[in-house]
Amino acid sequence: MSKCDMEKCENSASTVSRLSPEGFLISSGNKAYSFREAYMRFNYCEKCHIRLMGNVWSRVRGQEKKGDDHVAPTAI
Numbered sequence: 001m002s003k004c005d006m007e008k009c010e011n012s013a014s015t016v017s018r019l020s021p022e023g024f025l026i027s028s029g030n031k032a033y034s035f036r037e038a039y040m041r042f043n044y045c046e047k048c049h050i051r052l053m054g055n056v057w058s059r060v061r062g063q064e065k066k067g068d069d070h071v072a073p074t075a076i
Contacts, residue, residue: 004045006052013043023056 002013006021018039020026025039032038044052 002043004048005042006044006048009045009048011045011047014046015044015049017042017044017049017052019052019056021052023052023059 003009004011004013018025018035018041020040020042028038028040030037
């Protein structure tokens with residue numbers, strides 16, 4: 001079984017996600033014809049995945065400036 005991809009977490013992963021540990025979609029760099037091929041995959045334990053999703057939704061719902069060039073998870 002895979003280890004959780006969050007730094008300093010030693011738990012076994014239970015969830016596969018397209019969100020990086022920083023909460024962004026990271027391109028695979030390959031020519032892709034679908035969402036499935038376009039973004040890297042990461043492994044998370046349940047606790048880290050819940051925390052990551054909470055951080056993502058807080059950022060999406062927040063009013064702060066969103067001028068970076070990362071693709072929002074809700075844009076897909």
